[in-house]
Structures are given as C-alpha cells and as structure tokens.
Amino acid sequence: MPESTPESVPESESESESVPASDQLPALYGGITNRRVRIRDLQLAKDQGERWAMLTSYDMLTAGIFEAAGIPVLLVGDSAGNNVLGYATTVPVTVDELLPMVRAVVRSTTRPLVVADLPFGSYQGSPEQALSTAVRFVKEGGAQAVKLEGGTRVAAQVELLVSAGVPVMGHVGLTPQSELVTGLRVQGRGEAADALLDDALALEAAGAFSVVLEAVPADLAERVTKELTIPTIGIGAGVGCDAQVLVWTDMAGLTPGAPLTFVKQYADLRGILTEATRAFSDEVRQGRFPGPEHSFS
C-alpha cells in the first residue's frame, strides 16, 4: 500500500500540524512499509483501537517470514532458553547467548520493531546494571527496544533506561524469570489483582511504552488495559488486551507435547517436519535421492 492515500490525509489543520501525514495512516498494517515500526505507531494503534500481534523470533528465517506476514513487533525473547538453547527454563540464558539472535533478527528485517529481552540477572541488580545491559542490546545488537520482567520492583531501572533513550517494554503477571519464587501459575487472582494493576501503572509512570500481561485473568487484563494509556500485550490474558503475543514455536505447533491452555496452534510444523525428515531418510536409504535432476553431468 502506498505511504500516502487520499483517505489518510487528515481533515483538520491542527491534526496535520501535530502529526506527520504518514503517521496518521492506519498505524500498523495499513500503510507504513518503508521504515521500521516505532513506539509511536504502537501508541497510535492503541489510541485508534487497532489490535496487533507480536511473535518471538530468534533467527533470520523466521524473522523474514514474520515480517512478510505483517507482524509489526518481534521479540527476541529469553524463551530462546527452552526453544533454541536446550535449557529447561529461561533462567540460565545469558546476554552473550541472546545477542547474536538479536543481531540476526535485526539484520534480516527492515520493518518490525525488534525488542530484546533482558535475561535473568542482567538488570535486577541496579538501574546502572540494567542500563549497561540494555546499551549492549541497542549498540551491539541493533535492537530498537528492550523488555524486562517485574513491576514496581524494576521501576527505577525503567526510568533510567528511558531517560537514557532506550524504549522499554514491561512484563507483569507470570514472569518466568521468577519462577523459582512464584512458580508458573496464573497471577493476579483475587486480592492480588490490585497489586498487579499497581505494578503495571508503576511501569507506565516510569516511562515504559507497553506492558506484557502474562497469565492474568481476562477480566483483570481488560481492567489494566483500560486503566493504562500505553498498550498492553497479552499472553494468556484474554482478548481484552491491545495486542497479543505468542512464542512462535507454540503458535506454529513446533513445540513438543500438549499446548498450554492459552496457546492456539495455527499449524503443525512438528508433524510436517517429521514427515519431511522421514521421507528424506527413506529416499536416501532406498537410493531414490538424489535423482538425475539433483545431479551434475
């Protein structure tokens, strides 16, 4: 779609003065194809009631596919721990392990906003520690934003990062890096609801541009979404959020075992890949691959 269309031209003079016409196009899926999505586009989407989807990505090939499919935000999540690196949880993941993945996703895309997850232990110590980690992801990785887990307890970190020029995505509810303390269970039920809302509000006040709500009752997520002016991104948090995120291997059916309750599998990549692998192996054993068309004379 072209960058500017007659329908996109703002009607009032004051509107056109305050926001460039290109940014008043349908914010995410509609018209912006020649630059990366910015945090301002995500805010516009919330303001205009436009929902959007985020996916994790850890490599060049999936990043390219997700960009082509119109995903506006890619998260190089520490879920790489249990989806790429072979760990049982996200806890062991290090900055040095995530950085090459961030670089690959940034290098192989031009449009989505790329968010780098700050791994466990790389930001909780102090705002200064968070800043030096975030700067690595921005300068060495090329990320356009970072994500960290926690609410009020990391508000000082968020404030310093934002004041230094690093956009921050927050993450409350189930925060897998704290699973040794909280377990992996739904958060914010009953009396814990107000504290979760306070955490989200603390992140907004500290300058976060969005907040992930993970494994939170749907009515609470809707309440948080209404109270916050910045976008909420749900995962196991119902349809009332501004955006939704899934781990791509869950979404595409590559993850083994039964899917978690909040996961919808949109494909059976595990089945497809298993079939293809078996067919290749069989044809090699039977002498049917390579055929003449795959051979040089």
Ligand code: KIV
């Ligand atoms: O690391 C990750 O993939 C995440 C998402 C589940 C939000 O934090």
